[in-house]
Amino acid sequence: MNLKHTFTCILFSVSCAVFAQLQDTVSVKSNAYYANYFTDLINNPILYAQFKIKDFTATSIAYQHKQLNFKRQQTASEINNVAFRTQGIYNYSSRLRVFGDFSVTKSLEKNVGFNLSSQRTENQMVLNPNYYYVPKAGNWDTQRYNILGGINYAFNNGVAIGTVLNYKADKLFRKIDPRPEIVEHTIGGKAFVGYTLNQKHTVQLFGGLSQNTLTNSIVYVNDYYNSPIYEDTYVRFNSGFGYTSYNYSYDKNSNRGLTKSSGIAYQYKNEKHVFAANYSYSKLLENLYAKIPGSGTSQLLLKKENITHKYRAINHAIQAKYIFNGSAVNYFAQAGYQLAKNDNFNVTSQGQNFRYVQNRFTFDNGIIKTKNNKTLYAVGLGAVYSRNVIKDLLTVVDKRIHYLEVALQANTDVFKNEKNRLNAEVFVVSYTALQSKLDYLASGSNSAFSEKVIFNDQGYDATTKLTTGTNLTYDIQLKKSYIRIFANYQSLLATGQQYKKYTNQLLNKPNKQVSVGLAIIY
Numbered sequence: 001m002n003l004k005h006t007f008t009c010i011l012f013s014v015s016c017a018v019f020a021q022l023q024d025t026v027s028v029k030s031n032a033y034y035a036n037y038f039t040d041l042i043n044n045p046i047l048y049a050q051f052k053i054k055d056f057t058a059t060s061i062a063y064q065h066k067q068l069n070f071k072r073q074q075t076a077s078e079i080n081n082v083a084f085r086t087q088g089i090y091n092y093s094s095r096l097r098v099f100g101d102f103s104v105t106k107s108l109e110k111n112v113g114f115n116l117s118s119q120r121t122e123n124q125m126v127l128n129p130n131y132y133y134v135p136k137a138g139n140w141d142t143q144r145y146n147i148l149g150g151i152n153y154a155f156n157n158g159v160a161i162g163t164v165l166n167y168k169a170d171k172l173f174r175k176i177d178p179r180p181e182i183v184e185h186t187i188g189g190k191a192f193v194g195y196t197l198n199q200k201h202t203v204q205l206f207g208g209l210s211q212n213t214l215t216n217s218i219v220y221v222n223d224y225y226n227s228p229i230y231e232d233t234y235v236r237f238n239s240g241f242g243y244t245s246y247n248y249s250y251d252k253n254s255n256r257g258l259t260k261s262s263g264i265a266y267q268y269k270n271e272k273h274v275f276a277a278n279y280s281y282s283k284l285l286e287n288l289y290a291k292i293p294g295s296g297t298s299q300l301l302l303k304k305e306n307i308t309h310k311y312r313a314i315n316h317a318i319q320a321k322y323i324f325n326g327s328a329v330n331y332f333a334q335a336g337y338q339l340a341k342n343d344n345f346n347v348t349s350q351g352q353n354f355r356y357v358q359n360r361f362t363f364d365n366g367i368i369k370t371k372n373n374k375t376l377y378a379v380g381l382g383a384v385y386s387r388n389v390i391k392d393l394l395t396v397v398d399k400r401i402h403y404l405e406v407a408l409q410a411n412t413d414v415f416k417n418e419k420n421r422l423n424a425e426v427f428v429v430s431y432t433a434l435q436s437k438l439d440y441l442a443s444g445s446n447s448a449f450s451e452k453v454i455f456n457d458q459g460y461d462a463t464t465k466l467t468t469g470t471n472l473t474y475d476i477q478l479k480k481s482y483i484r485i486f487a488n489y490q491s492l493l494a495t496g497q498q499y500k501k502y503t504n505q506l507l508n509k510p511n512k513q514v515s516v517g518l519a520i521i522y
Contacts, residue, residue: 027054027056030373030375031368031375031378031411031423032378032411032423032425032471033366033368033378033380033411037051037053038087038089038099038101041053041089041099041150042099042101042148042150042164044192044204044265044276044278045097045099045150045151045152045162045164045192046152046160046161046162046192046193046194046202046204046265047194047202047204047265047267047276049097049152049154049160049162049194050196050199050202050269053089053091053097054089055088055089055090055091056088056089056521056522057086057087057088057521057522058085058086058087058088058519058520058521059085059086059519059520059521060083060084060085060086060484060517060518060519060520061082061083061084061085061517061518061519062081062082062083062085062486062515062516062517062518063080063081063082063083063515063516063517064079064080064081064082064083064513064514064515065078065079065080065081065513065514065515066078066079066080066081066511066512066513067511067512067513068122068511069507069508069509069510069511070460070463070465070492070494070506070507070508070509070510070511071122071460071511072121072122072125072456072457072460072461073113073114073121073452073453073456073457074112074113074114074115074119074120074121074127074133074453074457075112075115075120075121075122076109076110076111076112076120076122076140077110077111077137078109078110078111079107079108079109079110080107080108081105081106081107082105082106082107083103083104083105083106084103084104084105085101085102085103085104086101086102086103087099087100087101087102088100094154095153095154095155096151096152096153097151097152097153098149098150098151099149099150099151100147100148100149100150101146101147101148101149102146102147102148103144103145103146104143104144104145104146105142105143105144106142106143107140107141107142107143107144108139108140108141108142109139109140109142110139111137111138111139112137112138112139112140112174113135113136113137113138113452114133114134114135114449114452114453115127115131115133116131116132116133116134116174116178116180116216116218116235117131117132117133117180117182117216118170118172118182118184118214118216119131121457125388125390125401125457125461126241126356126390126457127238128286128311129238129239129240129241129309129311129342129344129354130237130238130239130255130288130309130311130344131237131238132180132216132218132235132236132237132238132247132250132253133235133236133238133244133449134178134232134233134234134235134236135231135232135448135449135452136176136232136233138174138175138176139174139175139176140172140173140174140175141172141173141175142170142171142172142173143170143171143172144168144169144170145168145169145170146166146167146168147166147167147168148164148165148166148167149164149165149166150162150163150164150165151163152192154196158195158196158197159193159194159195160192160193160194160195160196161191161192161193161194162191162192162193162194163189163190163191163192164189164190164192165188165189166186166187166188166189166210167185167186167187168184168185168186168187169183169184169185169186170182170183170184171183171184172184177220177221177222177225177226177233178218178219178220178225178226178233178235178250179218179219179220179221180216180217180218181216181217181218181219182214182215182216182217183214183215184212184213184214184215185212185213185214186210186211186212186213187210187211188208188209188210188211188259189208189209189210190206190207190208190261191206191207191208192204192205192206193205193206199269200268200269200270201266201267201268202266202267202268202269203264203265203266204264204265204266204267204278205262205263205264205265206261206262206263206264206280207261207262208259208260208261208262208282209258209259209260209261210258210259210261211256211257211258211259212255212256212257212258212259212286213254213255213256213257214254214255214256214257215252215253215254216252216253216254216255217251217252218235218250218251219251231448235247235250237250238449239309239344239346239353239354240344240353240354240392240393240394240395241354241390241391241392241395241397241399241454242392242395242397242449242450242453242454243353243354243392243394243395244449247290247308248290248291248292249290249291249292249300249308252291252300253288253289253290253291253300254288254289254300254302255286255287255288255289256286256287256289256302257284257285257286257287257311258284258285258286259282259283259284260282260283261280261281261282261283262280262281262282263278263279263280263281264278264279265277265278265279266278271325272324272325272326273322273323273324273325274321274322274323274325275320275321275322275323276320276321277318277319277320277321278318278319279316279317279318280315280316280317281314281315281316281317282313282314282315283312283313283314283315284311284312284313284314285310285311285312286310286311286312286313287307287309287310288307288308288309288310288311289301289302289303289306289307289308290306290308290309291306292305292306292308307347308346308347308348309344309345309346309347310344310345310347311342311343311344311345312342312343312344312345313340313341313342314340314341314342315338315339315340316338316339316340317336317337317338317339318336318337318338319334319335319336319337320334320335320336321333321334322334328369328370328371329367329368329369330367330368330369331365331366331367332364332365332366332367333363333364333365334362334363334364334365335361335362335363335364336360336361336362336363337359337360337361337362338358338359338360338362339357339358339359339360340356340357340358340360341355341356341357342354342355342356342357343355343356352393353392353393353394353395354391354392354393355389355390355391355393356388356389356390356391357388357389358386358387358388358389359386359387360384360385360386360387361384361385361386362382362383362384362385363382363383364380364381364382365380365381365382366378366379366380366381367379373416374413374416374421375411375412375413375423376412376413377410377411377412378410378411378412379408379409379410380407380408380409380410381406381407381408382406382407383404383405383406383407384403384404384405385402385403385404385405386401386402386403386405387401387402388400388401388402388403395440395441395450396439396440396441397438397439397440397441397454398437398438398439398440399437399438399454399458400435400436400437400438401433401435401436401458401461401462402433402434402435402436403431403432403433403434403461404431404432404434405429405430405431405432406429406430407427407428407429407430408427408428408429409425409426409427409428410425410426410427411423411424411425411426411471412424418477419476419477420474420475420476420477421473421474421475421477422472422473422474422475423471423472423473423474423475424470424471424472425470425471425472426468426469426470427467427468427469427470427471427490428466428467428468428469429466429467429468430464430465430466430467431464431465431466431467432464433461433462433463433464433498436458436461436462436498438454438455438458438502440454440455451503451505452505455502455503455505456502456503456505456506458502458503459498459499459500459501459502459503459505459506460499460506462498462499462501462502463494463496463497463498463499463506464494464495464496464498465492465493465494465495465496466492466493466495467490467491467492467493468490468491468493469488469489469490469491469513470488470489470490471486471487471488472486472487472488473485473486474486480522481520481521481522482520482521482522483518483519483520483521484518484519484520484521485517485518486515486516486517486518486519487514487515487516487517488513488514488515488516489512489513489514489515490512490513491510491511491512491513492510492511493510493511494506494508
């Protein structure tokens with residue numbers, strides 16, 4: 001499910017961006033508040049064509065360690081990431097801007113159970129409904145590549161055009177039986193067109209298309225363990241949320257997905273005020289291709305008759321943003337709403353059993369004050385209210401979680417001179433489940449899945465949690481560039497015991513994350 005349960009501590013240190021003087025050149029990398037300027041440029045290049053952004057190239061390498069004790073079941077208990085990334089913005093003229101982003105991440109995951117797919121439930125409530133699994137946890141080796149490039153150009157008559165292209169490639173391998181090898185490719189792009197009237201009113205339209213291809217090959221070194229008598233290692237197929245069966249095509253299967261998107265946006269801008277509103281729509285249709293018993297061939301054929309399951313995801317999103325540009329202080333406020341509907345379809349039985357509906361409301365605002373290029377303070381406050389209803393009509397499961405997240409973050413330049421700068425940030429995020437409900441009809445065929453996944457994850461989602469952390473960045477100025485050393489520490493603690501209503505499997509110990517890295521920015 002491509003609906004991420006927002007990691008709010010990052011949301012507010014990144015997406016609470018407040019723009020610097022709108023008529024001045026913005027340095028995206030000068031403070032965490034400006035970081036989402038790059039993201040907004042990718043999502044709405046025509047709207048931001050009028051904003052002056054300083055050229056930059058940032059190249060970094062980072063190491064991250066996560067220890068996840070209190071967690072959902074279908075994700076790792078320990079993750080070690082090494083990442084390389086380079087991104088930049090280049091203004092070739094006042095009318096032409098080019099931007100790009102490239103990253104490579106190498107991950108080692110430990111103890112991933114009930115999951116032989118490329119998805120994880122660390123930041124999403126449930127997996128996509130069609131996947132293979134075994135109860136036994138295993139370690140994974142993962143490599144992820146991401147390339148993005150974009151361009152926008154403004155004509156003399158107020159018309160502007162832009163495009164963004166993106167390619168992702170992932171390869172995952174599990175190190176014990178059963179051993180899936182997953183290769184996934186995603187290629188897509190968006191085309192934008194807009195018109196600006198009197199340098200104040202801008203309208204933007206876009207259309208997008210994205211193709212996803214995933215191949216999963218599951219093998220055993222010792223086929224003896226792929227037998228129903230070995231509950232922990234016998235491959236099962238999940239279709240929905242807990243509806244499990246044996247699938248003939250576990251050793252070779254493929255997903256093909258096509259996402260279509262479109263949207264419209266409006267922006268009003270003058271010297272001190274900016275107001276923007278946008279609407280976007282996307283629809284994913286994904287087919288699972290499998291070998292058909294009795295077809296006379298053991299090969300996986302990508303034909304219509306080999307489609308066994310379908311998955312559909314529809315998203316509507318509305319967002320409004322206001323920016324005030326003062327002489328010394330800038331302010332930002334943003335509100336959004338997202339409606340997501342996801343379901344599946346079994347081609348063989350001509351039936352549907354999985355539905356997931358999410359209503360999500362967000363509000364972010366922030367303020368920043370600088371003097372002589374020094375951040376005196378930058379503060380962000382925001383909230384997420386989300387209503388989630390997940391149903392499996394065959395298992396039978398009815399899962400409901402309504403939660404509220406509130407986050408506060410603040411940073412300041414503790415020390416700054418001509419050649420050095422030290423910035424410190426602290427943040428706190430609270431999570432509260434306002435409503436938690438789980439109706440489940442017991443079934444002996446999937447008791448392990450229901451106990452370890454359905455009830456375990458409901459306990460996690462129902463429990464009050466608190467995340468706290470700090471970010472430190474130290475900049476060393478060189479002649480034409482500067483070196484940045486950065487570090488992050490954060491901890492998630494279950495402050496309530498609501499999970500005990502559903503499970504005794506959760507380990508109530510704090511989650512910890514440590515990140516360190518080095519970047520050169522010029």
